[in-house]
Amino acid sequence: MDVKQYMQQLGQQARKAGREISKADSGRKNLALLKIAAAISADSAELSLQNRKDLQAGKENGLDAASLDRLELTPARIEAMVEGLKQVAALADPVGEITNLCYRPSGIQVGQMRVPLGVIGIIYESRPNVTIDAAALCLKAGNACILRGGSESIHSNQAIAACISKGLAEAGLPQTAVQVVETTDRAAVGELITLKEYVDVIVPRGGKGLIERISAEATIPVIKHLDGICHVYIDGKADIDKAVAIALNAKTHRYGVCNAMETLLIAEHIAGKVLPILAEKYAEKGVELRGCLKTCSLVKNAVRATEADWHTEYLAPILSIKIVADIDEAIAHINQYSSAHTEAIVTEDYTLARRFLREVDSSSVMVNASTRFADGFEYGLGAEIGISTDKLHARGPVGLQGLTSLKYIVLGDGHIRQ
Amino acid sequence: MDVKQYMQQLGQQARKAGREISKADSGRKNLALLKIAAAISADSAELSLQNRKDLQAGKENGLDAASLDRLELTPARIEAMVEGLKQVAALADPVGEITNLCYRPSGIQVGQMRVPLGVIGIIYESRPNVTIDAAALCLKAGNACILRGGSESIHSNQAIAACISKGLAEAGLPQTAVQVVETTDRAAVGELITLKEYVDVIVPRGGKGLIERISAEATIPVIKHLDGICHVYIDGKADIDKAVAIALNAKTHRYGVCNAMETLLIAEHIAGKVLPILAEKYAEKGVELRGCLKTCSLVKNAVRATEADWHTEYLAPILSIKIVADIDEAIAHINQYSSAHTEAIVTEDYTLARRFLREVDSSSVMVNASTRFADGFEYGLGAEIGISTDKLHARGPVGLQGLTSLKYIVLGDGHIRQ
Structure with missing residues (x-):
């Protein structure tokens, strides 16, 4: 036959x-x-x-x-x-x-x-x-x-x-x-x-x-779903400990998975506090950092990110980092570069959390949680047959x-x- | 431009x-x-x-x-x-x-x-x-x-x-x-x-x-949705008055609409009672009847339906009629010929009503109601932007x-x- x-x-x-x-x-x-x-x-x-x-x-x-x-x-x-x-x-x-x-x-x-x-x-x-x-x-x-x-x-x-x-x-x-x-x-x-x-x-x-x-x-x-270009945005009102834990977990818990963070966005206001701590921890894990100009001025071991980096799902110990003015710039960046898989905000600000949840148009949107939770078992579906980044169905x-x-x-x- | x-x-x-x-x-x-x-x-x-x-x-x-x-x-x-x-x-x-x-x-x-x-x-x-x-x-x-x-x-x-x-x-x-x-x-x-x-x-x-x-x-x-080849099945335990009212409404309320009935299925057991009454009423409305062999033996003014009739959305005062042995034959016919838009059963039988609702795989499935109700306003959606006979979304x-x-x-x- x-x-x-x-x-x-x-x-x-x-x-x-x-x-x-x-x-x-x-x-x-x-x-x-x-x-x-x-x-x-x-x-x-x-x-x-x-x-x-x-x-x-x-x-x-x-x-x-x-x-x-x-x-x-x-x-x-x-x-x-x-x-x-x-x-x-x-x-x-x-x-x-x-x-x-x-x-x-x-x-x-x-x-x-x-x-x-x-x-x-x-x-x-x-x-x-x-x-x-x-x-x-x-x-x-x-x-x-x-x-x-x-x-x-x-x-x-x-x-x-x-x-x-x-x-x-x-x-x-x-x-x-x-x-x-x-x-x-x-x-x-x-x-x-x-x-x-x-x-x-x-x-x-x-x-x-x-x-x-x-x-x-x-x-x-x-x-x-084709890509998992997932973002974490550390807002100016983020709790530093939570921000560090989430940004580390989202990138380093597993590298080759679609819900791993590929780009970290940080509010300018808090970058000086949080980025040096994170950079040290990423260095311990052997994560290569590719940053915007401001990132590179704060972190010695970061290399300059190119436009292609913002579009890339590394599935590897590599992270792109961008320092943004505020949530508006963060959401604009996500709208432009995200694959609409999973994005998270780290913030203690009620109003901004509410805005992020409503305005970010991805299949999973999170507040103060690691993108790694985007998973059928974690969501209580029993299992998953796949992940959809399409909008219909x-x-x-x-x-x-x-x-x-x-x-x-x-x-x-x-x-x-x- | x-x-x-x-x-x-x-x-x-x-x-x-x-x-x-x-x-x-x-x-x-x-x-x-x-x-x-x-x-x-x-x-x-x-x-x-x-x-x-x-x-x-x-x-x-x-x-x-x-x-x-x-x-x-x-x-x-x-x-x-x-x-x-x-x-x-x-x-x-x-x-x-x-x-x-x-x-x-x-x-x-x-x-x-x-x-x-x-x-x-x-x-x-x-x-x-x-x-x-x-x-x-x-x-x-x-x-x-x-x-x-x-x-x-x-x-x-x-x-x-x-x-x-x-x-x-x-x-x-x-x-x-x-x-x-x-x-x-x-x-x-x-x-x-x-x-x-x-x-x-x-x-x-x-x-x-x-x-x-x-x-x-x-x-x-x-x-x-492409077609509305909608069926009404009059079961052996149907209330005759309801059956006549629904079969008449589903066909003659408006002809050129997608939720009009195009094929009427009738259980053999009740056909002799219900079909002559319906045939007379359809004749008054000028509806052309195209039936299976058994239908034609019960109704003088019906012509023989061809295989093509079961596949046809007339959108006109024409109705195809088939006499079936029971609900199994009715559902099998629907599965084969329906466009999965809207199908209705007329029955007083609890068990068969339940089966029809579960087993008929159409976008609207009805018990003792006219197919003409398949409509966004009637369903309380306020309006409708269209009707979908697809399964996804x-x-x-x-x-x-x-x-x-x-x-x-x-x-x-x-x-x-x-």
Whole structure:
């Protein structure tokens, strides 16, 4: 069978399974999640075995250390998958929830019911645990899904897929509700993102290159974020201790993540106090500083930032720093350079905090908290299937809510329009 | 100035005005709406004069009677625009509403804030009152908008635009928050739907041809519906009187609207009772009936429906009728042929009503009510900017909520990620 035919078949099966799963009651969906968790626990030796094949192949193909690390399924990571499944099972079922059901002057009742989107296509890179996170969220939200992991994790993903199939079958749900693409042929991605008849939304997870390509070529709506150029603004009325803790955590807690701070903005008024302390701490961590002229005059070890720096997501121990006059300049800078992912203000000023929250147009806007909190687990979504910096549909970490939509329901008693 | 340059300029101005209007408080936005209403009332003679120019030109260009009717601004329609503005002013301001603000185990508070989308581009055909509906909803939701009406209503739209500008200025809001495209050059549409940098969403309103073209060519997300192939299913346990009233209203209240019923499904069990009564009433109204074999055996004046009929939005006094075994066959038919706009069941059966509401995947799903209720005014949205049959973002009639999105907000007290 050729790839086009194969993907068409997955699509047809997913559409059919989606109809089934959309009707499944919460108990059965939760049972499936727990049965999958049990299968993962029971088959952990097999998972490790298959994962070692991927690791071996990855080494032979010259994967870098970071990629090999992401690829590895350690016992702790297998246990985390099991825990993740249990957490999603414990979440409230979003499907069928009816809100705002009100009587209208005509006598009809109008409300909104939360319903599954249908079929979700997810395309991701090396981390095999995404297979479980994505399957669990799609299942709980009543969607079928087609998962396309990276070719470097094919054995791990197929072993996980076997556990998912087993769990679905044991719960009496169609095994085609979660399908993991079996071929590593790259053409499968091209097919998946154009299966308009069978797939309702595509969620790409991975590097910017992958996501840009998918966004450009997909004929199906895509939920995505491209960049995480996140800002922290230390206002003139910031508490110095909080400012230092947040600016340090936002940059150095992890470097290669989308919610790490890439640019630090500091009010001129407080820069002399806070910047030398921060510069020393960044130096201890080996963070390279690239600053505006004023920054460089305050910090010896900073080099001059270029225009390109303000546009750059470093994903590395590098930080750009700009000293601004006030919140107006800070917000103007953010509006111009931010990728609309996550921005934070550090301030004790009530009025400025309120303004920042309202006026900064990003998927997450924070006061006195580290940008690193922009995450589905931290927000209480149970897990996240991705982060959206688009404005339509879902913004920020995408959990169960983003995998559903609201339809209108109308209840009458023979009502007709006058 | 060429069209490309002109539209770029409108886009830049809209983006700037959007930032202003997103910050405007509710009182000022409501004041603008009421000032626009006052300007419309005061200038009604001028509006009628300009409208007569369009009507005259329309007649000379051979517009059909229906189009001329849509184009006409009668005193009652001018008064309806004024009323519409007052109604939107009276709606609660959606912007800045914070929901689900909860403490998380880490100590941060996480919630969602409703915020404007930014700049909305609206493309519509002959009815000039859309100019007011669209401007009012966009303004209230904190968005700037660029409105492109039909060339046949250019004088009317420019006169309305003058009233909008006056009202905005009197309320101290930027006049560029609502811009009505001044050129009738068709190239302006092509420019508008690809102004990615300045426009966040496009809402096309009009015939299927217009909407298909815009959807295919836009590089900006589009909120739309293409077809309204709406179904009513009369179940075996339907109350006959309600069934007759609803099936008649859904088809004959107005023919040329997207929420009119196009296909009637009837349970075999009740068809012999209900269909002869309905057929007689449809005959009185001059509705042509196209039925399945069983329908034709029960109704003398029905002709045989072809496969194409089940796919057709007649927008005319024509109805296709199919007799089905039960709700399963009804839902299967709907899933196959519906445009996912609006479907209704007529039944007194609690269990089947519940199933229909859950399993029918359309933007509006109704029990014992006419499909004609699928409308922003009837749903209490104040007005509607269009109807969406897409699944992402907004479904069904799109009012203020569909013109906004939810961003996450996080409140901390110096919290950092562990």
